[in-house]
Amino acid sequence: MPFLDSAAPPTTLRTLGAALLAAAVLTACGGSDDEPTPRTLTMEKIGSYNGGKPGAAEITAYDAASKRLFVVNGANGTVDVLDLSTPSSPKLAGTISVAALGAGVNSVAIHDGLVALAIEASPKTSPGTIAFYNAGDLKLVNSVKVGAQPDMLTFTPDGRSVLVANEGEPNSYGLADSIDPEGSVSVITVNRGGTPTVASADFRAFNGQEAALRAQGIRIYGPGASAAQDFEPEYIALSEDGRTAYVTLQENNAVAIVDVATAKVTSIKPLGTKNHNLAGMGLDASDEDGVVNSNTGTPAVKIGPQPVKGMYLPDAIARFTVDGTAYLITANEGDARADWPGFNEETRVRAHCTAGLDPTVFGDAANLILDSNLGRLRITANPNGGSAGKNAAGQCNELYTFGARSFSIWDTNLVRVYDSGDEFEKNTQALPNGRFNASNDNNTLDSRSPAKGPEPEGVVVGRFGNKTYAFIGLERVGGVMVYDVSKPSAASFVTYLNTRSNDSGDLGPEGLALIPADKSPNNKPLLIVGNEVSGTTAILQINLGY
Template sequence: MKPSNRRFVPGRRPAIGRACVALALGLGSLALIACGGSDDEAAPTPPEPTPVGLSLEKIGAYDGGALGAAEITAFDARSKRLFVVNGANGTVDVLDLANPAAPVKLATISVASLGAAVNSVAVHDGLVALAVEASPKTAPGKVAFYNAADLAALGSVTVGALPDMLVFTPDGSKLLVANEGEPNSYGLPDSADPEGSISIVTLNRSGSTIAPTVATADFGAFNTQIDALRAAGVRIYGPGATVAQDLEPEYIALSDDGRTAWITLQENNAVAVLDVAAARVTAIRPLGLKDHNLAGFGLDASDEDGGTDTNSGTPLLKIGPQPVKGMYLPDAIASYMVGGQTYLLTANEGDARADWPGFNEETRVRAHCSAGLDPAVFGADAARLLLDSNLGRLRITTSPNGNDSGKNALGQCTQLTSFGGRSFSIWNADLVRVFDSGDQLEQRTSALPNAAFNASHDNNSLDSRSASKGPEPEGVVIGRFGARSFAFIGLERVGGVMVYDISIPSAPSFVSYLNTRSADTDDRGPEGLALIQAAQSPNGKPLLVVGHEVSGTTAVLQINLSY
């Protein structure tokens, strides 16, 4: 889920002349680059071929045997080892991927002496980094480092509360950590709400040793700007929380030069911008709301839409425009370059604060709008829209932003705000949206041979997730092959990986989709995606590794390029 790391390995200097040769490790090819001295001219670099098509093929798998046994994955090309976060045990499974068709478990990394569990893993040139949650989760966490080849422990550093994702800079000199800082509850005697932050770990690597130092980018400077942030659309709404406490960093994307990072603040419907060298958050950008009432931006809003104006309908596939606003609430974010400009892609999963005592923002339209919908906003259909076969079952928030309940003085709802965009979006570097996939993900999963429409990852029931967040796009990685860039997007609920050509940021095009579940068995709940470049792949083909949280399976997908 991070930008591709292109390593250049110096070749041996020839005995005569001043030429040198470097191996460029690209996504789709192995290119020789000649770099001459004063007596030689540099040979032109042969262009990497551009594919005309792409498909995914499942070639291997490993079954962790338990719910949560496969979450985030990372690959080390030197040792041909795959590191898989095992959420069931709070550990990391180490798999031999020398034969991608038959992964074999080699070992397990336990962090029992450091904290409660591993939340994420990243690898760079033989160095493995693990994000370790503390016990309790509101206490500062740790990042632990290991040598990929022999799993030797290389030390650890203390970071912020609930480190949830980590990524190396492209040159491998630093590691960035998103410390989510979730509360354990609100308004109770033992309530604790730590501040969210980003840790910047400078590795100071020398051979097989590191001497890491940590800098912290926090949000304290924004505490006095709470009213302005809310007015701009940043959701700050945890009871009694300051800005720094309420912001929850989720996922990180880096610029190609490693100088700038963009961090999703999922629950806050915003993205933070980080100056990496200065370890300072320079801006917080709101993402705004998606209008589901526009053509092509609709949704299936009910699991009881098989009747007409009723509260006792049956499931039915029914995608269309609805007078609902959707909060993007992205989980994963990735960056890529087009024409010298950086673009960001977000997987708009959606997330509600409903998992701990003292506060629950999640409700349904009919329950929340018991006084009705404001007819000045919703028109003559206001009364019928409340019925379960229409919008009554849709899950929405009670707290769009701060104390704003989305109601008028009569208690009538003036806005219905749902969780997640059921889409992916592309933004420029200033977080101005240039594209959203609208309702394409629901449309393209509406007639699967192996899973019911909007089924969840723990059942195969038609419409199971229609009233919630639909297919829930969660993970994303971007790969460049020749002159084209492709996004690989994991759909957490219905499953599978959607592939889009995003070479033109304002006009992506659908390429392929592979879903390897079988009803309510096999691969379910894709969580983390890892792209392995062809030059680093054990079989010489680009691979996509997908960790499936619910089925506990790790799938190895081969990316087949056609020319």
């Protein structure tokens, strides 16, 4: 369980925005002004549960009263219920099957003993289901229908409502059986003891505005898709009062703002792009960069500025406050529409730029396009609504890659305050238990360098005393990065724990859940990590030094 700790220098040139995190109120994530403020924070793995197969551990949620951990088992389409009363040795206490309600579970959330499950239909383009269960006896309480492909869901802080991101992915584009359902955010009034009611925040008001939205930098590019069809809600962060939701539209490189009381999308904010050509904002762009200016190179670690733009395309989002000002944090994973028939936006620089790079834009264009430089980098062929990023001669004059290999902090208007730059790659370049930019299903050096690098996916925040920390999971190389975000414009690296062991151990962190000390079974703050590829649930203890 290697552990990297550093008083890493604060990132320069990382100023620009502020914001973060999701789900429960900050007090539910630990911390108050009455608590002492730690001088140090470290993590250690104290327990684990092996689901027995890939996909057996994805999203997790904890119920303090029953000391049970609910783990989405994507391999079986069920939820494993673990007894976490002894965190060092969690044990299977039960299983929730949803076979009578849908194809499988995508996400789980809990509030005061009530468990909410997001259940996908078969086919996935049909309306999904949100089902409510008692945490203690695992009995079904009731269920309601929502939009297609319900994914992340979260309770409002008062527990009266549940918000659900209905992703609404298509099954294909342009084929005889193609269906592209609309994305939406369902707002469910729980009505404990009664029947839940559902309102839908949809995107139909933006239909007909596609050109104007694209001009703002909001990606709308699915073939033949309206704005409502193209927007695919991914993850939700709530304000402390539960009145406003911030919803990532991952493929669209945007965030929707939802008024919860009226279930209405009030605005959509573009996130822009990251300039990877600035100092401290670079990346390793190739897995064949061991030979200079070559198409037949070998892997090497080469992190540096590159003349490409990174589309943030965030997955998880979280919210926190500092001195009364709210911020959002995004895990800038990146995602391409490449998983279904009829359309694939993902390509590589050399394959896409067959006429070469525009020499008026790219210095040393003839060498930059080689595989040892940018040639292997995965980019989009459809930056926004059909533009290929080429000049009249067919030469590429813009290169847009997926994700930013970082986390960002934004203000609530989605103006960027901070970005972690290239620190994730730099802090993982010399791991003793995994090779640089290895993926979650191999231990191959440089494997992910042409494609999203460490790939940050999950993020949660916790407050201890007057310090606020962000915990960011890296889906590919694995492990959890911790940053002190108490000064949002100057966040600083604290520590990193990676519990993979080359091509075994904990692989593919998917979901993170923070259990504060006052709700923890061992009275210590815990971070629960669902590792999708290895099917393992890791229990990490957060150790605070005073």
